[in-house]
Amino acid sequence: MNKDELLAKAFEAMKNAYAPYSHYYVGAAVLTKDGEYTPGANIENASYGATNCGERTAIFAAYAKGYRKDDIEALAIVTSGDRIGTPCGICRQVLSELLNKDTPIILSNGKDEMITNIEELLPYSFGEEDLNK
Numbered sequence: 001m002n003k004d005e006l007l008a009k010a011f012e013a014m015k016n017a018y019a020p021y022s023h024y025y026v027g028a029a030v031l032t033k034d035g036e037y038t039p040g041a042n043i044e045n046a047s048y049g050a051t052n053c054g055e056r057t058a059i060f061a062a063y064a065k066g067y068r069k070d071d072i073e074a075l076a077i078v079t080s081g082d083r084i085g086t087p088c089g090i091c092r093q094v095l096s097e098l099l100n101k102d103t104p105i106i107l108s109n110g111k112d113e114m115i116t117n118i119e120e121l122l123p124y125s126f127g128e129e130d131l132n133k
Contacts, residue, residue: 010076013039025080026054038062096125
């Protein structure tokens with residue numbers, strides 16, 4: 001994995017963020033094992049519940065292309081904030097199902113960076129195995 005290239009793709013995606021309310025810009029990029037990059041950005045809406053975060057935009061787009069968790073090598077999430085932004089609770093829940101637990105998640109604000117994974121971000125997650133089928 002070329003971490004710098006993945007972060008560059010996420011920062012490029014952040015340029016497409018639509019954040020007229022919060023002015024908090026998020027970009028993301030999924031890197032698949034075949035070398036494909038799928039970008040995503042946060043898209044806000046006046047009805048805040050209809051807003052979509054950058055990392056969900058990217059992971060949903062990768063899944064829409066036919067990729068699945070075993071195809072994903074890494075995810076980068078970048079923000080315009082003064083400190084590194086981590087995924088919100090809804091995003092953590094989504095990522096807990098759509099990423100492998102040890103898939104690297106690279107977080108950056110352009111000054112600082114951190115590498116983590118969804119297991120560290122959301123221990124004791126709720127998933128398919130918790131549902132009574």
